[in-house]
Amino acid sequence: MSWDTVIGLEIHVQLATKTKIFSGASTAYGAEPNTQACAIDLAMPGTLPVLNKQAVNYAIMFGLAIDAEIGQVSAFERKNYFYPDLPKGYQTTQLEKPIVGRGNVEIQLADGSTKNVRIHHAHLEEDAGKSLHEGNFNSSFSGIDLNRAGTPLIEIVSEPDMSNAEEAIAFAKKIHSIVTSIGICDGEMSQGSMRFDVNVSVKPSGSEILGTRTETKNLNSFKFMEEAIKREVARQIDVIEDGGTIAQETRLYNGETKVARSMRSKEEANDYRYFPCPDLLPVIVSDEQVEELRRNLPELPDARQTRFVEQYGLSDYDAGILSSDAAMANYFEAVSRVCSNPKLAANWTMGELSARLNNEGLSTSNSPVSAEQLAGLIIRIADNSISGKMAKQVFEGIWAGDGSADEIIEARGLKQVSDSGALEQMVADVLAANQAMVDDYINTDESKRKKKLGGFMGKIMQASKGQANPQQVNQILAQKLNELL
Ligand code: ADP
Numbered sequence: 338m339s340w341d342t343v344i345g346l347e348i349h350v351q352l353a354t355k356t357k358i359f360s361g362a363s364t365a366y367g368a369e370p371n372t373q374a375c376a377i378d379l380a381m382p383g384t385l386p387v388l389n390k391q392a393v394n395y396a397i398m399f400g401l402a403i404d405a406e407i408g409q410v411s412a413f414e415r416k417n418y419f420y421p422d423l424p425k426g427y428q429t430t431q432l433e434k435p436i437v438g439r440g441n442v443e444i445q446l447a448d449g450s451t452k453n454v455r456i457h458h459a460h461l462e463e464d465a466g467k468s469l470h471e472g473n474f475n476s477s478f479s480g481i482d483l484n485r486a487g488t489p490l491i492e493i494v495s496e497p498d499m500s501n502a503e504e505a506i507a508f509a510k511k512i513h514s515i516v517t518s519i520g521i522c523d524g525e526m527s528q529g530s531m532r533f534d535v536n537v538s539v540k541p542s543g544s545e546i547l548g549t550r551t552e553t554k555n556l557n558s559f560k561f562m563e564e565a566i567k568r569e570v571a572r573q574i575d576v577i578e579d580g581g582t583i584a585q586e587t588r589l590y591n592g593e594t595k596v597a598r599s600m601r602s603k604e605e606a607n608d609y610r611y612f613p614c615p616d617l618l619p620v621i622v623s624d625e626q627v628e629e630l631r632r633n634l635p636e637l638p639d640a641r642q643t644r645f646v647e648q649y650g651l652s653d654y655d656a657g658i659l660s661s662d663a664a665m666a667n668y669f670e671a672v673s674r675v676c677s678n679p680k681l682a683a684n685w686t687m688g689e690l691s692a693r694l695n696n697e698g699l700s701t702s703n704s705p706v707s708a709e710q711l712a713g714l715i716i717r718i719a720d721n722s723i724s725g726k727m728a729k730q731v732f733e734g735i736w737a738g739d740g741s742a743d744e745i746i747e748a749r750g751l752k753q754v755s756d757s758g759a760l761e762q763m764v765a766d767v768l769a770a771n772q773a774m775v776d777d778y779i780n781t782d783e784s785k786r787k788k789k790l791g792g793f794m795g796k797i798m799q800a801s802k803g804q805a806n807p808q809q810v811n812q813i814l815a816q817k818l819n820e821l822l
């Protein structure tokens with residue numbers, strides 16, 4: 338029996354406002370626990386929430402980016418539940434009238450095809466606090482950090498349109514790329530700025546009826562998400578093939594320990610005793626406000642990809658990678674502006690720089706190598722001052738904080754020799770010192786001579802301590818050997 342997988346995502350995106358959704362408390366990441374939750378975030382008696390206009394604008398911008406209907410009137414509800422990290426006893430969220438209605442997101446797959454994923458809606462809500470557990474079962478304690486309480490979020494709910502992990506990851510990455518490109522979220526997944534809930538079900542291949550789904554909550558890396566989906570699909574198929582049934586439940590997946598487990602059976606909406614929040618007025622959005630936001634909407638990733646192909650002559654593939662990450666795209670453009678060499682700027686940004694940043698777990702915005710510094714290095718590669726090999730050394734130097742490309746080339750004597758007189762002398766010296774190799778070359782059949790050039794190249798490069806310009810040496814060498822035939 339073969340099975341189809343069905344996946345729908347719910348994505349929490351932290352909006353990049355300076356203050357909370359209903360209070361003036363700071364949203365800055367990394368503060369001492371419980372220093373950034375104010376009386377309003379905790380709903381102390383006598384306080385009233387005031388809606389953050391910037392959070393509303395950011396939500397509308399997301400709606401515009403996915404071509405969604407914007408709710409002219411949206412409203413907040415209270416979703417009641419008891420959790421230690423929710424001192425209010427309810428979450429202020431939107432249920433009946435979300436600010437963003439139906440929309441569409443196009444994803445690109447590895448085989449080059451595209452697929453549309455429908456967005457059911459996106460709503461505004463506040464985040465809860467965070468429970469932290471320490472110790473083991475003999476001696477343990479839990480603490481609660483309420484700094485996150487009241488942080489503005491949009492929750493984006495997709496239709497169950499994805500049919501495997503690849504599509505789900507492509508969709509998640511596309512949402513990441515959209516929200517960072519329009520500047521409504523910093524995209525820092527390790528800091529919880531984006532969290533993914535993955536709904537998964539399986540059904541007999543071709544069946545029209547959806548299977549019972551489980552929801553694995555709070556995944557904050559694409560890698561963990563992929564693992565969680567693959568395991569859950571395999572688990573569900575196992576259960577069903579063994580004659581069991583899937584319980585609709587909320588599950589957890591720990592990416593560090595690779596353990597997946599059930600957390601609780603799924604609540605129904607009526608468990609939450611939703612009711613309209615009596616403290617907040619409906620949110621009225623005017624056409625002017627929407628049009629103003631539309632006019633000022635930053636470039637979207639798809640448009641940027643097209644522009645990169647047209648403006649810089651990049652391949653569609655390279656343009657796609659660069660434009661998928663707003664910070665990387667901005668970095669590339671800054672490098673390209675300074676060195677006027679988009680091809681090399683793209684190669685170095687996506688290659689050496691990205692690899693190095695990944696290794697160190699850094700993001701482009703805190704790269705130790707600035708765009709100006711990388712451009713300085715590329716200028717020296719392009720004018721043949723240094724070879725590709727030396728460039729890697731120089732890059733390491735810049736990364737380590739040893740200065741600009743020119744300073745490092747100067748200080749380490751890395752300058753490539755491109756003076757043709759000097760190179761001709763070098764080649765002549767090496768040929769003279771290796772008469773046996775030269776004889777062998779002359780006596781070799783013409784069709785096989787080409788293979789022998791590498792040996793000479795190696796000796797010449799060695800003699801120059803790697804500083805000879807290899808293209809030029811190649812030319813001079815071929816010419817000199819030719820003269821001997
Ligand atoms: P609820 O209201 O119970 O939370 P929703 O209908 O809002 O359920 O769906 C929540 C998420 O689950 C959506 O992203 C949706 O696409 C997804 N989903 C719904 N049914 C299925 C299913 N059978 N298999 C996989 N995903 C599903």
Ligand code: MG
Pocket residue numbers: 347
């Ligand atoms: Mg839901």
